[in-house]
Amino acid sequence: MITIVHHRQGTSIVRGSEPLHRGQHHYWELKILSTLSGTDIMFGIGTDKVDLLRHQFSFTSVLGIDDQSWGYSYRGVAQHNGQLKYYGKKFSRGRIIGIYVDMFRGTLEYYLNRRSLGRAYSNIPTEEGIEIYPMVSSTSAKSSIKLINAASFEDNLRFNCMKVICKYPKLLVQVNAIPGLRKIAEELWFLQLRERSQSEDFAINNLHLADVAVLCGKKLMLSSAMNTADASGSKALEINSETQIYDNLMGDEDLNDKTKQSSNVRNNRGSLNDCNSDDDEMAQNGRWQLEIVRNYSAKEPLTLQLIKERVLLVLKLYDKVNPEKLSLESHFINDLGLDSLDHVEVIMAMEDEFGFEIPDGDAEKLFRPADIVQYIADKEDIYE
Numbered sequence: 001m002i003t004i005v006h007h008r009q010g011t012s013i014v015r016g017s018e019p020l021h022r023g024q025h026h027y028w029e030l031k032i033l034s035t036l037s038g039t040d041i042m043f044g045i046g047t048d049k050v051d052l053l054r055h056q057f058s059f060t061s062v063l064g065i066d067d068q069s070w071g072y073s074y075r076g077v078a079q080h081n082g083q084l085k086y087y088g089k090k091f092s093r094g095r096i097i098g099i100y101v102d103m104f105r106g107t108l109e110y111y112l113n114r115r116s117l118g119r120a121y122s123n124i125p126t127e128e129g130i131e132i133y134p135m136v137s138s139t140s141a142k143s144s145i146k147l148i149n150a151a152s153f154e155d156n157l158r159f160n161c162m163k164v165i166c167k168y169p170k171l172l173v174q175v176n177a178i179p180g181l182r183k184i185a186e187e188l189w190f191l192q193l194r195e196r197s198q199s200e201d202f203a204i205n206n207l208h209l210a211d212v213a214v215l216c217g218k219k220l221m222l223s224s225a226m227n228t229a230d231a232s233g234s235k236a237l238e239i240n241s242e243t244q245i246y247d248n249l250m251g252d253e254d255l256n257d258k259t260k261q262s263s264n265v266r267n268n269r270g271s272l273n274d275c276n277s278d279d280d281e282m283a284q285n286g287r288w289q290l291e292i293v294r295n296y297s298a299k300e301p302l303t304l305q306l307i308k309e310r311v312l313l314v315l316k317l318y319d320k321v322n323p324e325k326l327s328l329e330s331h332f333i334n335d336l337g338l339d340s341l342d343h344v345e346v347i348m349a350m351e352d353e354f355g356f357e358i359p360d361g362d363a364e365k366l367f368r369p370a371d372i373v374q375y376i377a378d379k380e381d382i383y384e
Contacts, residue, residue, distance in 0.1 A: 011039075011055040011062050016045070016134035021152065022126050022369070025159065026101045027190045028134060028150040029111075035093050036074045038140035040341075043097050044071035045108065045124070048131040059139040061341060069135065070121050072097070072110050077344050080118045086360045088117040090348070096148070098190070099134065104155040109129055114193045151190070158184060166191040307376050311369050314349050328370040350376075 020026045030043060039059040046069030063071025064079030071079050078087035091097065091112055098111030106124040110117045124132065136145055139166050153159050162184060165171050172192065175181045185192070226333045308328065316323050320342055325335060332346065347363045354376055358366070366372050 009059040011060045011137055011139050013050070013052045013055075013062060013135060013137045015050070015052060017231070019048070019131035020045070020101055020103050022103050022128070024103050025153045025155060025156055026103060026151075027098065027153075029096050029098045029114075030136065031096050031146045032045070032074075032146040032149050033146055034094050034140075034142060036091075036140060036143070037072075040139075041074045041136075041138045041143060042079070042138055043099060043136055044069060044134075045099070045101060045132050046070070046135045048133065050133075050135070053350050062137045063135055070108055070124070071135075071137070072099075072120065075341070075345065076348065077341070078110075080123075084344055086344070086347070086358075086363065087120055088112055088146050098149075100149070100190070101132070102155075103132070111190075111193055116193060149190075153188065159188065162188045163191055167226035230253050247321055259319070302380050304373070304377055307380070308369075310353060311350065311372050311376070314353050315346070315369060318346065318349065328373065329368055331368050354380075 019229060040061040042061060042063040044063045046063065047066045061071070061073060061079060063069045065082055067081040069080070072087060073079065074091055076086070076088050076090040077084050079085075088110060089112060096111075096113050098114060100109040100111065101107070101124065102109075103124070103126055106126045107119055108121045108124055109119050125155055138145075165185075166188075172185070176185055203319055312326065312328070315321050315326055320338060321336055330336055332343050333340075338346070344363075347358055347366065353359055356379065358375070362375065366375055
């Protein structure tokens with residue numbers, strides 16, 4: 001099925017032809033084939049009470065505008081009963097949106113490119129007499145969205161066992177090695193979709209300052225070893241990437257743990273000169289590590305004035321903000337005329353500018369540029 005909105009006069013809503021059966025698990029995927037633009041494109045569910053033609057002559061974020069629907073916007077926010085919340089990442093053309101509805105427990109969860117974004121809502125009605133339908137809404141002309149997968153499953157022991165098994169990759173490998181169970185795992189393939197753990201991402205992309213210092217030190221020592229090897233005609237060492245050095249560093253620590261006891265015995269038997277030599281080496285290593293930390297920290301300091309300039313610049317570049325009315329004390333809604341969805345975009349722009357996430361509870365309190373400046377100043381090291 002391909003949904004194409006040919007002409008834009010307002011907001012178009014497409015509803016599935018069959019309601020979601022109570023007591024079952026439903027999962028479907030939609031692929032975005034066109035460029036996303038305009039007021040909003042949303043994916044979600046709604047009851048049979050949703051009026052599909054109510055907003056045909058207005059541009060509205062319609063899914064979740066009332067208590068009869070739930071929606072996830074291409075802007076990265078979720079909406080229900082008129083309340084917006086920060087939920088996932090922004091998405092665009094070529095992305096795959098997965099929607100998982102548990103009609104036994106009444107929960108709604110979204111997937112982006114087959115990675116779970118976590119539970120969005122847990123108040124989906126499952127009572128008799130209330131019918132829930134898949135829905136898509138768009139205000140964009142010629143938007144094209146294709147249904148690429150759809151499946152429904154009974155809530156039974158087999159489903160719930162696989163749901164638990166899929167949380168443990170090693171156990172899942174063992175299950176897939178058993179022919180009879182492999183077929184079940186293939187049928188319930190969407191349960192195996194999981195977001196990469198935060199610890200894995202942190203280990204690769206977010207090293208502590210101390211780790212950076214050690215990595216830089218490793219580079220210096222390996223570079224020195226390369227020069228020595230070249231001078232003696234030996235095979236040169238290769239330095240490929242910080243990730244490889246970090247992995248080698250972890251391996252070195254494991255090896256050190258295994259040989260710690262034998263090393264202590266040798267040190268006890270060593271001479272006083274050996275001890276002095278070790279102390280000199282430790283002192284020397286401490287000096288170059290300290291120098292590396294100083295070099296790493298010797299960046300242009302972030303000042304309160306610089307934060308103010310960057311916040312105001314981001315707002316001036318936002319096409320819905322009138323620069324003449326903009327000041328640090330301007331209220332986004334009362335003075336600048338922004339709505340709640342515009343405020344969400346402002347917060348996301350600030351997250352991109354300063355490189356960290358602003359939690360929902362904090363974002364709800366930031367309604368002036370001065371509030372954002374103070375919030376960022378509290379999060380960063382400020383030098384005046």
